[in-house]
Amino acid sequence: MSxxxxxxxxxxxxxxxxxxxxxxxxxxxxxxxxxxxxxxxxWHVRDKQSxxxxxxxxxxxxxxxxxxxxxxxxxxxxxxxxxYDKLVTTRDAxxxxxxxxxxxxxxxRMREIIAEVSGDTVTTDALMALLIGHATxxxxxxxxQALGLEVDTTTITTFRQALDLLL
Amino acid sequence: MSxxxxxxxxxxxxxxxxxxxxxxxxxxxxxxxxxxxxxxxxWHVRDKQSxxxxxxxxxxxxxxxxxxxxxxxxxxxxxxxxxYDKLVTTRDAxxxxxxxxxxxxxxxRMREIIAEVSGDTVTTDALMALLIGHATxxxxxxxxQALGLEVDTTTITTFRQALDLLL
DNA sequence: ACCTGAACACCGTTCAAGT
DNA sequence: ACCTGAACACCGTTCAAGT
Numbered sequence: 001m002s003x004x005x006x007x008x009x010x011x012x013x014x015x016x017x018x019x020x021x022x023x024x025x026x027x028x029x030x031x032x033x034x035x036x037x038x039x040x041x042x043w044h045v046r047d048k049q050s051x052x053x054x055x056x057x058x059x060x061x062x063x064x065x066x067x068x069x070x071x072x073x074x075x076x077x078x079x080x081x082x083x084y085d086k087l088v089t090t091r092d093a094x095x096x097x098x099x100x101x102x103x104x105x106x107x108x109r110m111r112e113i114i115a116e117v118s119g120d121t122v123t124t125d126a127l128m129a130l131l132i133g134h135a136t137x138x139x140x141x142x143x144x145q146a147l148g149l150e151v152d153t154t155t156i157t158t159f160r161q162a163l164d165l166l167l
Numbered sequence: 168m169s170x171x172x173x174x175x176x177x178x179x180x181x182x183x184x185x186x187x188x189x190x191x192x193x194x195x196x197x198x199x200x201x202x203x204x205x206x207x208x209x210w211h212v213r214d215k216q217s218x219x220x221x222x223x224x225x226x227x228x229x230x231x232x233x234x235x236x237x238x239x240x241x242x243x244x245x246x247x248x249x250x251y252d253k254l255v256t257t258r259d260a261x262x263x264x265x266x267x268x269x270x271x272x273x274x275x276r277m278r279e280i281i282a283e284v285s286g287d288t289v290t291t292d293a294l295m296a297l298l299i300g301h302a303t304x305x306x307x308x309x310x311x312q313a314l315g316l317e318v319d320t321t322t323i324t325t326f327r328q329a330l331d332l333l334l
Numbered sequence: 335a336c337c338t339g340a341a342c343a344c345c346g347t348t349c350a351a352g353t
Numbered sequence: 354a355c356c357t358g359a360a361c362a363c364c365g366t367t368c369a370a371g372t
């Protein structure tokens with residue numbers, strides 16, 4: 001395709017993710033996409049985890065976060081829903097992000113987005129947990145939803161209710 | 168070791184999990200533990216996911232849940248903390264349980280434990296999400312904590328605070 | 335600086351064949 | 354009923370060697 005950079009690497013990874021799921025995002029598969037030997041990737045990236053980290057970073061980058069309005073609760077809800085939507089609409093994004101956040105190889109922007117309007121650590125932590133927990137647990141429903149044509153709003157409603165309980 | 172049953176299979180899986188982590192729980196590794204060919208396992212278990220499901224089921228089995236006292240909030244907190252403790256103290260249990268719950272191959276008892284004292288679905292869902300989300304995100308802190316000798320209570324405190332926010 | 339080829343040490347799953 | 358052996362189609366990572 002194009003020349004290999006950390007950026008094009010994660011972009012290709014995200015395309016593979018959307019098209020075939022996390023299981024098909026392998027170093028060998030990515031290398032094939034660049035028409036290059038697997039070992040070539042290791043000059044641009046330390047290991048696979050680092051590539052996955054870069055993918056999550058890029059996923060969070062094309063997220064246009066509205067500036068704070070001053071209404072803390074509304075801002076938190078808006079940003080949580082923005083993030084949740086991203087996790088739900090991108091195939092296997094929940095699992096990917098959970099792994100990346102757990103291992104600390106990327107995705108730091110997610111916490112920042114929430115922390116900016118949250119203020120305290122406890123709420124930020126709780127919201128982060130709720131986000132990735134909810135997105136992870138609803139993976140099957142999301143897969144089914146991805147296959148069907150209609151936009152299923154059940155999972156979003158449920159998340160919204162959990163949010164109301166927390167905030 | 169012993170004769171192969173679905174039960175001894177998951178017990179060995181859990182021992183491997185505790186000793187070497189989820190990455191080392193492979194069909195081949197489990198087979199070696201029984202001194203048997205890998206293919207032999209497939210007579211007792213449909214596939215690996217099913218084995219992982221059985222492992223989570225067994226993990227939740229040796230959890231002695233106190234009967235409801237009638238105080239809903241106290242009961243919810245007690246059960247959530249009991250579950251959280253299990254997820255935190257067993258190596259890679261968070262990741263394992265998340266995967267099993269997401270794919271629906273086991274762990275149904277976890278939801279039941281909470282639902283019994285919760286009553287409404289919204290609270291149950293939120294608590295489940297908070298539990299696995301929090302446990303997953305604190306994986307690194309937990310690993311470090313597992314290596315150190317001192318019992319780190321930070322992660323439990325944080326979870327307790329999130330609980331207070333939710334309930 | 336950037337990439338290839340080959341190797342190492344693994345995976346999960348299937349299936350004919352054995353007892 | 355239960356297990357073996359061999360095969361299939363993969364993995365991530367390393368590393369000497371090439372240009």
